Amino acid sequence: MHPCLTCGACCTQYRVAFHWMESDEFAQGGVPAELTERLDPHRLCMRGTRSAPVRCVALDAEIGVRSRCSIHPHRPSVCRQVDASWEFGAPSPQCDRARLAHGLPVLNAGDWRWRDDAGNDDSHPDDNGNSPSSPPLTPIAA
Numbered sequence: 001m002h003p004c005l006t007c008g009a010c011c012t013q014y015r016v017a018f019h020w021m022e023s024d025e026f027a028q029g030g031v032p033a034e035l036t037e038r039l040d041p042h043r044l045c046m047r048g049t050r051s052a053p054v055r056c057v058a059l060d061a062e063i064g065v066r067s068r069c070s071i072h073p074h075r076p077s078v079c080r081q082v083d084a085s086w087e088f089g090a091p092s093p094q095c096d097r098a099r100l101a102h103g104l105p106v107l108n109a110g111d112w113r114w115r116d117d118a119g120n121d122d123s124h125p126d127d128n129g130n131s132p133s134s135p136p137l138t139p140i141a142a
């Protein structure tokens with residue numbers, strides 16, 4: 001099983017900020033505006049991530065047990081752009097830091113061996129619309 005499906009830690013650690021043009025008030029299929037708040041003249045952020053303690057309002061999770069992003073098909077671009085550690089052969093500082101903050105071990109290459117057995121990526125979070133988060137990208141420290 002994809003490790004993110006039992007994690008969700010990164011959606012509780014970083015400010016998730018993005019340009020206002022990603023809102024569904026401007027872009028069809030964009031980020032639901034009611035789940036965002038204005039950060040500055042150019043940016044919105046996900047509610048719940050502006051300041052500590054951070055927990056994105058769209059996160060449906062019990063951290064370390066189960067996790068899904070309730071707006072996965074409409075999540076901000078920043079949430080799509082940071083990989084889980086070693087998912088694509090390299091560590092991810094954001095992933096490691098988030099997991100450690102919740103007392104979870106950082107991921108390593110062995111955490112992805114299930115893919116060899118599965119022989120496909122069907123369990124990747126991006127393969128369906130009801131899956132957990134990808135972590136926020138280059139988040140602004142909250």
Ligand code: SF4
Nearest residue numbers: 004007008010084095
């Ligand atoms: S990217 Fe890392 S911190 Fe985020 S949900 Fe996946 S495993 Fe957890």
Ligand code: SF4
Nearest residue numbers: 011056059069079133
């Ligand atoms: S992936 Fe979803 S739950 Fe996680 S920070 Fe982004 S919008 Fe929030």
